[in-house]
Amino acid sequence: MSARILDGKVISASIRERVRAEVEQLKPRGVVPGLAVVLVGENPASKVYVGQKEKACLSAGFASFLHKLPASTSQEELLELVGDLNRDPAVHGILVQLPLPPQIDPDTVISAIRPEKDVDGFHPINAGKLLAGLPCIEPCTPKGVMRLIEETGISLEGKEAAVVGRSNIVGKPVSLMLLAKNATVTVCHSRTKDIADHLRRADVLVAAVGRPRFVTAEMVKEGAVVIDVGINRLEGGLVGDVDYDAVAEKASWITPVPGGVGPMTIAMLLQNTVDVAAGRL
Numbered sequence: 069m070s071a072r073i074l075d076g077k078v079i080s081a082s083i084r085e086r087v088r089a090e091v092e093q094l095k096p097r098g099v100v101p102g103l104a105v106v107l108v109g110e111n112p113a114s115k116v117y118v119g120q121k122e123k124a125c126l127s128a129g130f131a132s133f134l135h136k137l138p139a140s141t142s143q144e145e146l147l148e149l150v151g152d153l154n155r156d157p158a159v160h161g162i163l164v165q166l167p168l169p170p171q172i173d174p175d176t177v178i179s180a181i182r183p184e185k186d187v188d189g190f191h192p193i194n195a196g197k198l199l200a201g202l203p204c205i206e207p208c209t210p211k212g213v214m215r216l217i218e219e220t221g222i223s224l225e226g227k228e229a230a231v232v233g234r235s236n237i238v239g240k241p242v243s244l245m246l247l248a249k250n251a252t253v254t255v256c257h258s259r260t261k262d263i264a265d266h267l268r269r270a271d272v273l274v275a276a277v278g279r280p281r282f283v284t285a286e287m288v289k290e291g292a293v294v295i296d297v298g299i300n301r302l303e304g305g306l307v308g309d310v311d312y313d314a315v316a317e318k319a320s321w322i323t324p325v326p327g328g329v330g331p332m333t334i335a336m337l338l339q340n341t342v343d344v345a346a347g348r349l
């Protein structure tokens with residue numbers, strides 16, 4: 069079998085187009101969706117992500133509020149800015165780019181964001197609601213993963229799903245979302261014995277490990293849907309957590325890296341922000 073490609077660029081472009089149309093519809097109500105992005109320090113990857121998010125905001129017709137703070141910023145200073153953004157009615161969504169410098173505790177900062185403006189979906193209130201199956205702002209990358217799976221037209225009900233990785237920003241939430249769609253979910257991590265045994269059962273496999281080409285063809289069931297969240301910077305460029313060429317021979321659907329989950333994450337950030345601005349979330 070040779071896999072069909074789940075093209076995140078194409079799918080995200082249509083979502084972004086729809087978001088732009090929603091922005092136009094909000095105009096007569098005097099509402100312009102506003103996203104505040106806070107970058108602390110000089111992390112090169114973070115700078116790239118923040119630049120992409122700002123560009124996407126502007127092209128969607130949002131108001132973009134970019135706050136670049138020096139690496140020496142204290143936690144108090146950052147919390148003060150978050151407080152200001154919480155109170156600013158022009159700001160519908162607040163995103164503090166991670167990682168933060170060592171003097172700042174990311175959990176404290178995320179918890180300080182008003183849950184209603186937490187368009188990253190990382191606040192414990194939103195994470196708890198996701199766990200409880202209540203409506204909430206869902207985290208962007210897992211939401212993008214689910215949207216890609218939806219695009220295949222394959223129902224998750226009763227399917228075996230395996231997730232490699234259990235981080236709070238990808239692995240855990242995506243596992244909960246798969247469970248909510250009635251998949252039988254196995255979550256693998258660094259202490260899992262015989263990962264291949266688990267993965268080979270999976271009709272849907274989500275890799276969020278952060279290790280280049282971790283998932284090899286031998287670990288993949290014939291005909292599986294394979295979603296690669298990983299972004300690993302190697303000398304030759306970006307590669308995912310999946311050994312793409314070999315796995316594409318076995319999978320029924322696969323996401324490329326780059327051009328798969330990455331663009332979906334940004335599209336979902338825009339979607340979350342416009343949903344908040346429109347009063348839907």
Ligand code: NDP
Binds near residue numbers: 299
């Ligand atoms: P983390 O480092 O927070 O989590 C990695 C997870 O993988 C952990 O749960 C860890 O297990 C598990 N893991 C690590 N090594 C192994 C191993 N050898 N065998 C099995 N499991 C292992 O990463 P993130 O979740 O933040 O991100 C994962 C990847 O996704 C990264 O490449 C990141 O760059 C990318 N990413 C991409 C995004 C996008 O928009 N496309 C957005 C966010 C992330 P344990 O818990 O036991 O330590």
